[in-house]
Amino acid sequence: MKIVIAIVAALALGAVVGAIWVGMNTFERTVVADPYESGIHHDADRRKAQALGWNVAVDEGSLRASPAATLAVTLTGKDGAPVDDADVLFRVSRAGTSRLDGSAKANRAGAGRYAAVLPMNEAGFWDLDVVIRRGGESITVGKWIHVAGEVGEGAHCDAGMRPCAGSAGPVRVVLELSPRPPVPLKAIEATVRVLQDGAPLAGAEVAVELSMPGMFMGENRIAMKSGADGRYTGQGALLRCTSGRRDWLAEVVVRRPGAPETRVRFPFLAAE
Ligand SMILES: [Cu+2]
CATH class of the missing domain: 2.60.40.1930 (Macroglobulin (MG2) domain)
Known part of the structure; x- marks a missing residue:
């Protein structure tokens, strides 16, 4: 019994x-990266993203731990329409180590999709910064993402x-x-x-x-x-x-x- x-x-x-x-999958992580690095404050960035109506969705379903992992996000604007003409950079890291830090410029794949290949060798939770530049605006959106094992x-x-x-x-x-x-x-x-x-x-x-x-x-x-x-x-x-x-x-x-x-x-x- x-x-x-x-x-x-x-x-x-x-x-x-x-x-x-x-719940975590939709959690907007508070970015604590060095603000001097990008010259912007992330709390302000979150408000700015809201004001612009920008939304970043991470395609976690196809994300696998790999030396060459494909990371993809979809960027949409105020009306939910895809935003295709932004410059997007990904920065990835894991808590407690700088060993796994990586970054890559994402390619425009159309329909609001941006993708890059990055070394993400460990399964589990990762921190992702999505740096978006478009028409003189620049913001960094922080995400907490889950990387599945092989x-x-x-x-x-x-x-x-x-x-x-x-x-x-x-x-x-x-x-x-x-x-x-x-x-x-x-x-x-x-x-x-x-x-x-x-x-x-x-x-x-x-x-x-x-x-x-x-x-x-x-x-x-x-x-x-x-x-x-x-x-x-x-x-x-x-x-x-x-x-x-x-x-x-x-x-x-x-x-x-x-x-x-x-x-x-x-x-x-x-x-x-
Ligand atoms: Cu049995």
Whole structure:
């Protein structure tokens, strides 16, 4: 009974952590970079961005830790229309170290999109400054972004060790489990990104079903909550296998209106 209470408490905590995490993605970080470097004050910049109606959206969905990561933002103006003729520079860094500092001028990719290739070798949260110059105006917008780890593909990707991607028809799914590897009887956080024909699919009914191949371990289904950009999150837990097995299967089930149910399977190993 004690264990069950602990799991329930852990799951409740997980939900809170999940909510905070989702909230972070839209959080406007207060930029504390040296104001002399750019000669501008960032609080003032935020007000200026508001007055100009400029909005910067980071394309986090396609951002992966890599020596050559592609970082892209979309810049829109007052009426939500894309702003195509700005000069944009990215500065990236991680808290507590200058080792990973980087910067690059972004290329105009059209439709308000600006992209650059930068070394961003570590998965996790990064600080991003987007320096925008346009028509005599210059502002720096601070963002707090999440960089996903390297994604593995196919049947040999262990979803207990890293994010794994798989496809079924037009639907592509990326599954991340946390902690890595998942520990039996402890809360597991599952994050699923769903794409359809390459575009984020929002508003689908998504679940993660946990099972052990060839051995009934009880119904174990994580109902996923829909977030932004085709991202779905949920919390669950694994039972401990009495036979000592650690090989599990996470099956991502996607239901879309007017389409057959889609299933993508991800094998993984749990911790001892
Ligand atoms: Cu078992």
